[in-house]
Amino acid sequence: MASESITVRVSLAERAYEIHIGSGTIDGGTILGERLGRVPHAIVIADSRIADSYASRVAHGLAGTADRVDTLVVPSGESSKCVAELNRLWNELLRLGAGRDACVVAVGGGVIGDLGGFAAASYARGIPFAQVPTTLLSQVDSSVGGKVGINLPGAKNMVGAFWQPRFVLIDTSTLATLPRREFIAGLAEVVKYGVALDAAFLDFLEANTGPLLDREPSVLRRVIARCCEWKAAIVAEDERETTGLRAVLNYGHTFGHAVESLTGYGEYLHGEAVAIGMRLAARLAAILGRIDSAFLDRQDRLLDALGLPRAARRLEPDAMLAAMRGDKKASRGRLRFVLPSRSGRAELVDGVTDDQARSVLG
Ligand SMILES: NC(=O)c1ccc[n+]([C@@H]2O[C@H](COP(=O)([O-])OP(=O)(O)OC[C@H]3O[C@@H](n4cnc5c(N)ncnc54)[C@H](O)[C@@H]3O)[C@@H](O)[C@H]2O)c1
Ligand SMILES: [Zn+2]
Structure with a gap:
């Protein structure tokens, strides 16, 4: 053992x-x-x-x-x-x-x-x-x-x-006794590490969706270890979230927190809201020309394969924007998002306009 x-x-x-x-x-x-x-x-x-x-x-x-x-x-x-x-x-x-x-x-x-x-x-x-x-x-x-x-x-x-x-x-x-829905919600955070930080890990996840969903011990160990390595490395560099590095771990979370808040925290588990948030953030990144549609589709396919949700209903754009402005990551009322630029890379992006953010919500 x-x-x-x-x-x-x-x-x-x-x-x-x-x-x-x-x-x-x-x-x-x-x-x-x-x-x-x-x-x-x-x-x-x-x-x-x-x-x-x-x-x-x-x-x-x-x-x-x-x-x-x-x-x-x-x-x-x-x-x-x-x-x-x-x-x-x-x-x-x-x-x-x-x-x-x-x-x-x-x-x-x-x-x-x-x-x-x-x-x-x-x-x-x-x-x-x-x-x-x-x-x-x-x-x-x-x-x-x-x-x-x-x-x-x-x-x-x-x-x-x-x-x-x-x-x-x-x-x-x-994890053997964890309800399936809770387990799958946790996988959203796993995907986050791949898309935002680690291209090779993203490849691994795509190739192992079956064993992951079956909770195969060796795959779980490897996946959990990789996530912990990333989190450990980032925390060691930016323990108190002052340099912006730790903020990358919030990929999908600005939209995700707004989804949780608008749905009264009862409809989606946190990880499910993060999955929806990552889908929206990637759409925004595509509109801003940071990623191409192939990468957007790639992330959607992986989230789909893992059984993670798309937004089940239309979320009122103005209410989403207001919720996101109240988000801790909003600096001086301006919208800031962690957005991908390619596989394994995401950055904190300032100065996204209301119209740009609204265009992925409609
Ligand atoms: N401190 C941080 O950096 C940080 C980061 C992300 C999230 N969080 C917090 O974590 C919380 C969410 O954590 P969570 O998703 O683990 O939720 P949770 O602690 O509520 O656990 C989810 C459910 O699983 C049950 N459970 C736990 N272990 C089980 C097992 N092995 N088998 C069967 N059932 C089991 C629990 O009783 C609960 O019903 C939120 O409050 C969030 O704010 C903190
Ligand atoms: Zn989270």
């Missing part, structure tokens, strides 16, 4: 850490225990859907290296990324007597990573934490990079911190 695992390093000086990608690795606790070392108190923060399965196996494994292990279960779903749930976790940590030498281990998808990570970042002015992501989206994106936080009513990810984990353990076998 160990020979088939891949380790990716996130180079951040004294906060450097490793991402371990393998299969069947949450059992036994060896890898997590070794990397965290002897800890006096480990607190597993677990998504309720997988609390009795993966999270309990992680907690069991930690018993070998932690003097004490407790588990806090968080209700599954985005609504848990709120101040009430954070407040509950703070008070539970206090009740459990967690000291500054305690370590939080977040087991679940992006919701648990963001919430559990922010609880760790803020409790006792910050205690260590580790991530055990169990959704495809969290394995290729949210568990790496140190962004943690919660939502305010009407404002996603509005309160948070940069708090890097000590270690990320990715066990691809946990």
Whole structure:
């Protein structure tokens, strides 16, 4: 098993850490225990859907290296990324007597990573934490990079911190139970890395849509590792999103966030909205003469093959524009988009006019 695992390093000086990608690795606790070392108190923060399965196996494994292990279960779903749930976790940590030498281990998808990570970042002015992501989206994106936080009513990810984990353990076998729709939504973020950053990876994805959809372990491992390598490299260069480099990871997200917001966050999963957003961004890039129609078709074909949606209904252009202006990536009310220029390359483009943006929405 160990020979088939891949380790990716996130180079951040004294906060450097490793991402371990393998299969069947949450059992036994060896890898997590070794990397965290002897800890006096480990607190597993677990998504309720997988609390009795993966999270309990992680907690069991930690018993070998932690003097004490407790588990806090968080209700599954985005609504848990709120101040009430954070407040509950703070008070539970206090009740459990967690000291500054305690370590939080977040087991679940992006919701648990963001919430559990922010609880760790803020409790006792910050205690260590580790991530055990169990959704495809969290394995290729949210568990790496140190962004943690919660939502305010009407404002996603509005309160948070940069708090890097000590270690990320990715066990691809946990994806076996992920609902198909969630799995496919996660593939949108995978395609994002290919189109925006890595032409060879895009070729690989196109050649492996079948094995990917079948969740073939060796293909999953390779794909997840490549995404983590990219995210790690970008985070190492631009940890706090100040140079514009990290912004490339937002390919498809300006349109995507507007789609999510206009549809009340209930109709599309995040990855589905990102897929629609990438289709719109590529159309805009074609109109601006940055890519040709062959590349536009190529991206559409890949997204289609993976079962990712096209916009199911017409989205009101003016409402989309207004939502995009409110997007965090809009600078001084002007529209900015991450747009592809060729396979494996995308840039942040300023000064797109309303008419140009509207022309892909109609
Ligand atoms: N911090 C970042 O950099 C970053 C990046 C992207 C997204 N995010 C955040 O991530 C969140 C979305 O993450 P997500 O897509 O993982 O959603 P999620 O955490 O809500 O998980 C999706 C669903 O899958 C279930 N689940 C988790 N693991 C499972 C498994 N192995 N088998 C079966 N079911 C399982 C969960 O209970 C939930 O119902 C959003 O809140 C988003 O803001 C953060
Ligand atoms: Zn995303």
